[in-house]
Amino acid sequence: MYEIRIHSRGGQGGVTAARLLALAAFRDGKYATAFPFYGAERRGAPVVSFVRIDDRQIRVYSMIEKPDLVIVLDSSVMETVDVMHGLKPDGKIIVNSAYPLEVGGKKASTVDLTGIALNVGLVVAGSPVLNTAVIGALAKMGTISFESAKQAIKEMFSDERNISAASLAFSEVNI
Amino acid sequence: MYEIRIHSRGGQGGVTAARLLALAAFRDGKYATAFPFYGAERRGAPVVSFVRIDDRQIRVYSMIEKPDLVIVLDSSVMETVDVMHGLKPDGKIIVNSAYPLEVGGKKASTVDLTGIALNVGLVVAGSPVLNTAVIGALAKMGTISFESAKQAIKEMFSDERNISAASLAFSEVNI
Amino acid sequence: MLTGSTGNKAVAEAVSQAEPGVIAAYPITPQTEIVEQIATYVAEGKIGCEYIMVESEHSAMAACIGASVSGVRTFTATSSHGLLYMHEMLNWAAGARLPIVMANVNRAPGPGWNIWAEHTDSLQERDTGWLQVYVSTVQEAYDTTLMAFRIAEHADVLLPVMINLDGFLLSHIFQSLETVHIEDYIPPFSLPHMIDTKAPLGYGTLTGPETHFKFRWAIERSMRAARPVIDDAQIEFKKRFGREYGKVDEYLCDDADVIVISLGTLGKEAEVAVDLLRSEGIKAGSLRVRWLRPFPSLNISGKELVVIDRDYSFGFGGILANEIKAKYKTDVFSVIAGIGGQEVTFGDIASFVRDRRLGTEYWFGVKANV
Amino acid sequence: MLTGSTGNKAVAEAVSQAEPGVIAAYPITPQTEIVEQIATYVAEGKIGCEYIMVESEHSAMAACIGASVSGVRTFTATSSHGLLYMHEMLNWAAGARLPIVMANVNRAPGPGWNIWAEHTDSLQERDTGWLQVYVSTVQEAYDTTLMAFRIAEHADVLLPVMINLDGFLLSHIFQSLETVHIEDYIPPFSLPHMIDTKAPLGYGTLTGPETHFKFRWAIERSMRAARPVIDDAQIEFKKRFGREYGKVDEYLCDDADVIVISLGTLGKEAEVAVDLLRSEGIKAGSLRVRWLRPFPSLNISGKELVVIDRDYSFGFGGILANEIKAKYKTDVFSVIAGIGGQEVTFGDIASFVRDRRLGTEYWFGVKANV
Amino acid sequence: MEIPKEEYILRCTSACAGCSASLALRYVLKACGPDIALVVPACCTSVIQGIYPNTAFNVPVYNIAFASAAACASGMIAGFRKQKKNTKVVVFAGDGGTVDIGIQAMSGAFERGTDFLYICYDNEAYGNTGMQRSGATPLGAATTTTPAGKNEWKKDLDRIVEAHNPPYLATACSAYPKDLFNKVKKALSIKGPKFIHILAPCPPGWRYPTEKSVEIGKLAVKSGVWVLYEREYGKLTINGPSKAAIIKPSPLSDYIKMQGRFKTAEAEQISKMEQRILANQNRLALEEKGIC
Amino acid sequence: MEIPKEEYILRCTSACAGCSASLALRYVLKACGPDIALVVPACCTSVIQGIYPNTAFNVPVYNIAFASAAACASGMIAGFRKQKKNTKVVVFAGDGGTVDIGIQAMSGAFERGTDFLYICYDNEAYGNTGMQRSGATPLGAATTTTPAGKNEWKKDLDRIVEAHNPPYLATACSAYPKDLFNKVKKALSIKGPKFIHILAPCPPGWRYPTEKSVEIGKLAVKSGVWVLYEREYGKLTINGPSKAAIIKPSPLSDYIKMQGRFKTAEAEQISKMEQRILANQNRLALEEKGIC
Amino acid sequence: MNEDILAISRPVKGATGKTGSWRVFKPVIDREACNQCGNCSMFCPDGVISEDTVVDLEFCKGCGICANECPKGAIKMEREDK
Amino acid sequence: MNEDILAISRPVKGATGKTGSWRVFKPVIDREACNQCGNCSMFCPDGVISEDTVVDLEFCKGCGICANECPKGAIKMEREDK
Numbered sequence A, B: 001m002y003e004i005r006i007h008s009r010g011g012q013g014g015v016t017a018a019r020l021l022a023l024a025a026f027r028d029g030k031y032a033t034a035f036p037f038y039g040a041e042r043r044g045a046p047v048v049s050f051v052r053i054d055d056r057q058i059r060v061y062s063m064i065e066k067p068d069l070v071i072v073l074d075s076s077v078m079e080t081v082d083v084m085h086g087l088k089p090d091g092k093i094i095v096n097s098a099y100p101l102e103v104g105g106k107k108a109s110t111v112d113l114t115g116i117a118l119n120v121g122l123v124v125a126g127s128p129v130l131n132t133a134v135i136g137a138l139a140k141m142g143t144i145s146f147e148s149a150k151q152a153i154k155e156m157f158s159d160e161r162n163i164s165a166a167s168l169a170f171s172e173v174n175i
Numbered sequence C, D: 001m002l003t004g005s006t007g008n009k010a011v012a013e014a015v016s017q018a019e020p021g022v023i024a025a026y027p028i029t030p031q032t033e034i035v036e037q038i039a040t041y042v043a044e045g046k047i048g049c050e051y052i053m054v055e056s057e058h059s060a061m062a063a064c065i066g067a068s069v070s071g072v073r074t075f076t077a078t079s080s081h082g083l084l085y086m087h088e089m090l091n092w093a094a095g096a097r098l099p100i101v102m103a104n105v106n107r108a109p110g111p112g113w114n115i116w117a118e119h120t121d122s123l124q125e126r127d128t129g130w131l132q133v134y135v136s137t138v139q140e141a142y143d144t145t146l147m148a149f150r151i152a153e154h155a156d157v158l159l160p161v162m163i164n165l166d167g168f169l170l171s172h173i174f175q176s177l178e179t180v181h182i183e184d185y186i187p188p189f190s191l192p193h194m195i196d197t198k199a200p201l202g203y204g205t206l207t208g209p210e211t212h213f214k215f216r217w218a219i220e221r222s223m224r225a226a227r228p229v230i231d232d233a234q235i236e237f238k239k240r241f242g243r244e245y246g247k248v249d250e251y252l253c254d255d256a257d258v259i260v261i262s263l264g265t266l267g268k269e270a271e272v273a274v275d276l277l278r279s280e281g282i283k284a285g286s287l288r289v290r291w292l293r294p295f296p297s298l299n300i301s302g303k304e305l306v307v308i309d310r311d312y313s314f315g316f317g318g319i320l321a322n323e324i325k326a327k328y329k330t331d332v333f334s335v336i337a338g339i340g341g342q343e344v345t346f347g348d349i350a351s352f353v354r355d356r357r358l359g360t361e362y363w364f365g366v367k368a369n370v
Numbered sequence E, F: 001m002e003i004p005k006e007e008y009i010l011r012c013t014s015a016c017a018g019c020s021a022s023l024a025l026r027y028v029l030k031a032c033g034p035d036i037a038l039v040v041p042a043c044c045t046s047v048i049q050g051i052y053p054n055t056a057f058n059v060p061v062y063n064i065a066f067a068s069a070a071a072c073a074s075g076m077i078a079g080f081r082k083q084k085k086n087t088k089v090v091v092f093a094g095d096g097g098t099v100d101i102g103i104q105a106m107s108g109a110f111e112r113g114t115d116f117l118y119i120c121y122d123n124e125a126y127g128n129t130g131m132q133r134s135g136a137t138p139l140g141a142a143t144t145t146t147p148a149g150k151n152e153w154k155k156d157l158d159r160i161v162e163a164h165n166p167p168y169l170a171t172a173c174s175a176y177p178k179d180l181f182n183k184v185k186k187a188l189s190i191k192g193p194k195f196i197h198i199l200a201p202c203p204p205g206w207r208y209p210t211e212k213s214v215e216i217g218k219l220a221v222k223s224g225v226w227v228l229y230e231r232e233y234g235k236l237t238i239n240g241p242s243k244a245a246i247i248k249p250s251p252l253s254d255y256i257k258m259q260g261r262f263k264t265a266e267a268e269q270i271s272k273m274e275q276r277i278l279a280n281q282n283r284l285a286l287e288e289k290g291i292c
Numbered sequence G, H: 001m002n003e004d005i006l007a008i009s010r011p012v013k014g015a016t017g018k019t020g021s022w023r024v025f026k027p028v029i030d031r032e033a034c035n036q037c038g039n040c041s042m043f044c045p046d047g048v049i050s051e052d053t054v055v056d057l058e059f060c061k062g063c064g065i066c067a068n069e070c071p072k073g074a075i076k077m078e079r080e081d082k
């Protein structure tokens, strides 16, 4: 079972990113579940979502304690939240950042999702939407196939710019 | 245990008569319970109340099946209700009537409670109030002592006419 | 003072002596006499409380909640659909740890519309964190209402108490009533978390998954702590006023082979049935459960049990019977009788006992398997 | 078609296929997605129903009642305080014998305010005459919603059905969903007592003490009749769509020495615990109760039982544990866990099993006897 | 309009002798005809029908929980509409079931534009449970929960409903059955939420002899305590008897002194009532003239 | 009146950035001072305080069930009065908790003459649960349950409350905090039930950028969608900004087009809204002049 | 419809009993004095006066409204002598 | 008061976290342009601008109202470069 934790803020699309990831996994022929931990916060507060991908039916509902992969959609979250918590020794981390960086002594993969979203014009109510871009980056990292990623995005969104965002992220991510 | 059933109509004071009787029994040093069978009817419909009098605590709450005494405050009730139902072979019946009468082959005691109430002026919302008068008649019949009857009436009502009504009924009842 | 009273008036009389600061209530048959009597007391100045004539029972309980947390003793009364309509706020009152006292006049829920005695209304609230007591005589209604305030407001409890009396059977029966002077039997009202604008607090704010269960456990802890508090209230009552009450009311149970267990007035009627059965040579006893929450311990080992439920949990069974089965892992003869005011006489109860079949359920008056 | 969906959306999707005539619902976290999704379907014309946006849950259920008796299929959804606020009308719907289907997203009642999973909300309604089913996956939520209409509306049942799904844990999880074409799996709506102005009837009129209990018995009779109807709906579902469901969902119970019994998603998490325990040599099994009303028969004789209650009846105990104790007169290890969304992992469940003490109750996460 | 002879209440209900709510209902049902469903929350009307297995009402009657009449009706009309049935849905609710516990449901149904007729018969107290105060009990009136007279004003239901801008709103009184009949007829011809508020004197509640029910109803109108009017798509018409009353009202005291419930009312309360009658008449007269 | 510097909300609530309801509450609390208890039904305000064991509000806040704010407040003020405390009770409720599920309790409390201040902050939808329609959602506005725009009128809360004749009733808007402050101050100086209705634009709900919250509030007033007024013992005063708007209103479209929620609104709906604005202004202006 | 699943009542005359027995006074119409105005029949709450002014004494509750509203004073309420 | 019987919260600064971290853009005031009118401070929903026009960036959510309402255009919203 491959376990992923996504850190974001309300309104940034972390929950949708998790669902996209699961949907892409289905299209890869895998089992998957995606779920948020919902606080009762309004937009702006840090939120966490989870994805599990496996070859057999997934029956675990509790939160992920030891992720294989941590995704940080908003780097400012790292100021108040220990995003590395429980990450497996061989686990990976990817951060939405224009610059390369290390987190907790570990080199992070980085990609400027915000820049990509602003570039292709994916902005809702003033906030850049990062969920489709990040899927592209993850495809590059091998979490899902790029074909399935694109298919999942198409199933959820009609706006073509989402595919562009994913493609850009796919090519721009620094692993 | 002495068991009494009172037939009346909503608004005529059958329920209060039962309570007065129980209160008088307390003053005689007895145990007693009084309770109505409430339908959900508005005023006018036939209603039944019950009184139990005994020398020891009364623990029965179910309705009286075999009364020792039946009281009929409104003779028209007899047209639709079998007031003699379950009356013990040696049981008694008393009817509010200006004329002597037999009920189910049994001579009834009679007293013109309506006449007495109208005489002394006990009328509420157009209807004569019969509950205090009937207590007087029952005292004569020995169900309770006349002293206790008067005391019970005093405890429940401040209007002196109630005592007059009871006294009149006490002297006028045909046993 | 020895006087006569109905069950409803006895409750109102006890309430007037407990002197609540705020009463908020809404009328419903067969409880109306309580609210009317209290209105009269207030109009006459016999009680100096604020009497809020609310527009519904949901609001009645909400008003009691607001009043209680402001720092005063509160009371309300309802029945059946009124209680059902309050359901959300019953959960609230307990969760907010407010020692509200309520009289519930047990009546069947509709439809069909029915105004007579049944315990399903209050039993549907048995999970809400309210203490529940069921009474059987006018005197007991009065005495228990007084105790209820003392118990609810005890620092170890701080939970609401519901006093249940059978609709009409007890609410409208007229029996003798010996009233007392309560003096300091009920200590002055004191609520540790009452509102204090000098030390402001946020009440009922969000509690997350890491903390919420702790407050739920705190309710249960207080429920358990309520057991000795109830004992104490009953012992002290006996000491001061002479009348003795237990968590259950036993009649000839000690040497009984078979015990009838029930709630409310059926428990008294069952005593008469016991006398009848004993006269026939059947060693029967009657055990009337007064305090259903917290659930009492019952002295029933080795006895055959006939449990009468004037209530039902559809698709499951009689509620009292099953609670006893759960706690004592024993077979009982479960009788469903008295639903919607169905008449149940001591003769009927005696025949339940005579014809008992342990391990089965029997609906009185219906053609089974129809 | 294989797609992905949340639990909430799966319910909405199933509802759209059942094509109710009237839907009346009110939003509440974490159920909102259901009402929003349905609103979208209605706006898009995917469902041709009348969608009544009521002003409260009490009114939602009242509207469903009016719609159902008028002669159309009806649906609503709620959660927690919404369900509590409906309580009176839940009794009504069952008493009026109306086959309303409702999804309840299980959430803790407040205060403290809490929006996370707990079963106390629906379990407090277990006496009301509603059939209750608890689901554990998105697929099961969808499938069971379809079954619910068929079962509720069956002539032998005519009782409302409540589908319960864990707040957030299931309502908001995204899993794969295989949708089906229902064709005539749900027969056209037909209500024997629907309003017919040519043959006017009086509904919900007074029923006296001599008759009321008969209608209550009729509810129970139908509850019992529902058992084979549920079986049939599940068998037919299997036949047509390939997925198999029982009244309970057993996992490795046959040869188990100890069985974990629970409701909802905990039942799936328990399966993982079972795998873990078996890897340690402990022969464990998991039994997830799907249909709680009518209460199912359980295949548990000779097993040790660990019952997890994500709920509580204060002053009494875990509700599921005690129902099992009552029905099977057996000792269990009663674990109270998951209250107010408290996190319970398969690791925790495994340790409940390892550390079981039959005959006792254990509140997960609290300092006992504090 | 000709009033049909057809009676939809079979002899007889168990209403109190002289019950004017029953009188009103006779005419409501005549105007409705057979293709309606009546929705009745807990109130006198739910109880007077009779006891299972019998009912005196010869139209479908759905008795529903006290707080829920309008919500139940919303569902019912939606169901009929979905089935393409023309059956009308009429709520017949007491004042308590309307202005107190039922106001949430009523207000919601009006806001949603529910196509139904909501009728409130107003006996100014909770009759069914023995005459406790309601929000509609007038200032100064004694009830079993206000034994010394109510201290608050009668809730102004008509203005509350008016604020919902229903296409049809009318007041009526059981003492004017033809007027009531016509209003129900008109209401049923209009689509959307309709509202009729009927003053219904109640002998045991208001404490007057049963034979005075119609007389008292007329006095309510003549004194201006009750104004008969209708508002159709916002256009107000004050009806004849009230027009007359505005010009030459009969003294309020004639109305008050017939009723036992006002025995404890204070002179000051009565003069306050007089002032409010004038203000209300004034407001309506101005509106009718199109001034506001 | 000088506005005190004291803040009763400790930095910071978890309200959305740009939340104008929070802005309004700042001034409400400044006007109330420390000797009050706030009663809050389920709504954004109940959630933004924080999570146990912390709260951002530095006055006692009683969070209560959604339908119950006014009833809870009735009990609370009765309790304070009984204890001879002068503490005031202020309800701060959303539009849903007021015009929909909470209207029974509110109407009842007004009828009983409860001595409290009821404030409804109106963001015209159920904000806390993600912007579903409420009775206060305006015609044409899209919400998550009216994705194609609402078909019904906004419920006219002010006229409903007006029908209860409270001694003080006012409208306010978060974009006019001083006006709001003064109104709360005045309300608290009066005995009996007081009511203030605050229009509170909501960026995620109305779908506009966060920085526009005050601008939009002002446009609401300038266009006449929202009229600022107060009615003290029945005497109406239209406040300055609305006086100006009556004379020279800014175009409604300025207000509409800034908001995503009106994207699906039809031209016909908007012209209907314009008509209603005029009718409403007219009614109020006539009343202020003492004509009706 | 399954008769016994539900508390559904059927419309029937006399559903609430013969309410004529409630009377203390009964209306007696003086046919000479009557002008057939129809008031009595119109105002009878229970609709027990026929168009041709015949009172159904099986159900008349004796409220006296007919007598009170008769413009000709043609109806007298007489004490029942049951 | 028994601490743990009841979900009662205590007023405390930062009860809902450091909301300053929510910002994407932050307000920067041009002190030259500012005329001390106080609008920004008045209209800040969160009350994080002091009387002397200092923004508490620990809590400012970056809504931009202050900038929008400044009559002098003295406030610019600048992208955070976190």
Ligand SMILES: Cc1ncc(C[n+]2csc(CCOP(=O)(O)OP(=O)(O)O)c2C)c(N)n1
Pocket (backbone or CB within 6 Å): C027, C028, C029, C057, C081, C082, C085, E042, E043, E044, E045, E065, E066, E067, E093, E094, E095, E096, E097, E098, E123, E124, E125, E126, E127, E128, E129, E134
């Ligand atoms: C939830 C609930 N609360 C209380 C009652 C009791 N109840 C039934 S009818 C009624 C009074 C009805 O008053 P109103 O609506 O004015 O009608 P009326 O009886 O005067 O005709 C009351 C309080 C109830 N049935 N349900």
Ligand SMILES: Cc1ncc(C[n+]2csc(CCOP(=O)(O)OP(=O)(O)O)c2C)c(N)n1
Pocket (backbone or CB within 6 Å): D027, D028, D029, D057, D081, D082, D085, F042, F043, F044, F045, F065, F066, F067, F093, F094, F095, F096, F097, F098, F123, F124, F125, F126, F127, F128, F129, F134
């Ligand atoms: C009985 C009940 N039903 C539904 C809810 C869910 N709920 C909580 S707040 C809310 C919406 C509140 O809307 P409003 O009153 O307008 O306040 P806002 O959130 O917009 O500030 C809803 C539907 C609830 N808490 N209780």
Ligand code: SF4
Pocket (backbone or CB within 6 Å): B042, E014, E015, E016, E017, E018, E019, E020, E021, E022, E044, E048, E123, E127, E128, E201, E202, E203, E204, E205
């Ligand atoms: S109490 Fe009044 S309204 Fe009710 S039936 Fe009697 S007269 Fe009619």
Ligand code: SF4
Pocket (backbone or CB within 6 Å): A042, F014, F015, F016, F017, F018, F019, F020, F021, F022, F044, F048, F123, F127, F128, F201, F202, F203, F204, F205
């Ligand atoms: S949803 Fe609207 S009202 Fe609620 S906190 Fe956010 S901005 Fe404020």
Ligand code: SF4
Pocket (backbone or CB within 6 Å): E018, G026, G027, G043, G044, G045, G046, G047, G048, G049, G055, G059, G060, G061, G062, G063, G064, G065, G066, G067
């Ligand atoms: S007395 Fe009353 S019930 Fe009898 S006929 Fe006359 S009006 Fe009708």
Ligand code: SF4
Pocket (backbone or CB within 6 Å): G029, G033, G034, G035, G036, G037, G038, G039, G040, G041, G053, G066, G069, G070, G071, G072, G073, G074, G075
């Ligand atoms: S009211 Fe009098 S005059 Fe008119 S029809 Fe009746 S009896 Fe004749």
Ligand code: SF4
Pocket (backbone or CB within 6 Å): F018, H026, H027, H043, H044, H045, H046, H047, H048, H049, H055, H059, H060, H061, H062, H063, H064, H065, H066, H067
């Ligand atoms: S950006 Fe918003 S929160 Fe920050 S100081 Fe300006 S107004 Fe206040």
Ligand code: SF4
Pocket (backbone or CB within 6 Å): H029, H033, H034, H035, H036, H037, H038, H039, H040, H041, H053, H066, H069, H070, H071, H072, H073, H074, H075
């Ligand atoms: S609003 Fe602008 S000019 Fe006014 S004080 Fe703030 S920064 Fe200065």
Ligand SMILES: [Mg+2]
Pocket (backbone or CB within 6 Å): E094, E095, E096, E121, E122, E123, E124, E125, E126, E127, E134
């Ligand atoms: Mg009434």
Ligand SMILES: [Mg+2]
Pocket (backbone or CB within 6 Å): F094, F095, F096, F121, F122, F123, F124, F125, F126, F127, F134
């Ligand atoms: Mg809102």
